[in-house]
Amino acid sequence: MTEPVHIVGAGLAGSEAAWQVARAGVPVVLHEMRPHVATFAHRTGDCAEMVCSNSFRSDDDVMNAVGQLHWEMRAAGGLIMATADRHKLPAGGALAVDRDAFSAAVTEALEAHPLVTFDRAEVRDLPASGNWIVATGPLTSDALAQSIRARTGADALAFFDAIAPIVHADSIDMSVAWRQSRYDKGETEEERTAYINCPMTREDYEGFIDALLAADKAEFHEGETAGYFDGCLPIEVMAERGRETLRHGPMKPVGLTNAHDPAQKPYAVVQLRRDNALGTLYNIVGFQTKMKYGAQTEVFRRIPGLRDAAFARLGGIHRNSFLNSPTLLDDRMRLRGAPHLRFAGQVTGVEGYVESAAMGLLAGRMAAAQALGRDLAPPDGTTAMGALIHHITGGAEAKTFQPMNVNFGLFPPVEAKGGRRGRAARYPAYTERAKQDFTAWLAAQG
Incomplete structure (x- = not known):
């Protein structure tokens, strides 16, 4: 055998x-x-x-x-x-x-x-x-x-991966948010509306960045050096690289039109993607984070449409060896x-x-x-x-x-x-x- x-x-x-x-x-x-x-x-x-x-x-x-x-x-x-x-x-x-x-x-x-x-x-x-x-x-x-x-x-060698939070769909305020895939991409209506979008004005965005930079972050164990893979950076690390970094990354507003106010172009947009077949859970795209749990709820509820968000899972950080x-x-x-x-x-x-x-x-x-x-x-x-x-x-x-x-x-x-x-x-x-x-x-x- x-x-x-x-x-x-x-x-x-x-x-x-x-x-x-x-x-x-x-x-x-x-x-x-x-x-x-x-x-x-x-x-x-x-x-x-x-x-x-x-x-x-x-x-x-x-x-x-x-x-x-x-x-x-x-x-x-x-x-x-x-x-x-x-x-x-x-x-x-x-x-x-x-x-x-x-x-x-x-x-x-x-x-x-x-x-x-x-x-x-x-x-x-x-x-x-x-x-x-x-x-x-x-x-x-x-x-x-x-x-x-x-x-x-x-x-x-080692670097650190960060995990994005997941939100209960019924806690998202759809009077503020709207459904649309970027550039309306997709062959079916379901695909073209696969993402939930939360718009931000410039004032919203600047306040969010301030809160993000000031939030309590997870500490590393003694002797560990934090290195991140660029494709999975925590959002607060991206923000530290420049106030406009997120607006040109996971929060970019291009290819999206606010269904509630088509004439008003958002300054930034937070996207959520469906996480289960039932459509009851959505993850916040690109929002990997090392913020402490209390800080996460406070900061993420600053996002228009997520003021009353209920989190099925908060973000976190873990060691990744290779x-x-x-x-x-x-x-x-x-x-x-x-x-x-x-x-x-x-x-x-x-x-x-x-x-x-x-x-x-x-x-x-x-x-x-x-x-x-x-x-x-x-x-x-x-x-x-x-x-x-x-x-x-x-x-x-x-x-x-x-x-x-x-x-x-x-x-x-x-x-x-x-x-x-x-x-x-x-x-x-x-x-x-x-x-x-x-x-x-x-x-x-x-």
């Missing part, structure tokens, strides 16, 4: 890896310490629990690199994307899901698979042999993190000097739900190939998955390595048809080439 692949962590990356291994006909043991050992941010013991946002970002596979990554995961039979498609919510051009239904469905699929076995004990030490994937994500337990540091001979992958991992995602250990997900230095799951997909396929006596090379760097894995396992500068979302800057340059210039011509050329090369990579596996 084929020896099983062991996967530590049933988050997005670990769940996808387990699915890919099992689909290849190889038994898998999925080690997940939750709910017996809790983390700061998780609420359940379900697989693929989405902690921060409920969005997989843009689903445009022609003009957007993350949309191309969606396409590749679907083409590869990915569990995460298939489940997201079944539980998606209206979100304009983005792919957002009912997070509870999504994670429950991923759990059900894995528990029902005859080749998947769950082990709910905490893995505290890296094993000395076998075929293992470590996909413990941003909240690797202290014991396992110490074991990783001991094995790699280097300290794991490896210096360019120095530690080879292009099969194996730890140099310990090839029985692969790493996948955010711990490798990719950022984002989709990117994490994609690295789980690759690690799972590679581990399954190894179990079957074969070697699987990564897809070419012209694909979204290939661009990511090439970046984290050698393309990035090790001295300045930081978590990275997928983006066209990681792809080799491409000439647009007819020699045309500009993103409108170049981006489709990237995705067309990526689809061709990823399809060829899949076909070569038989």
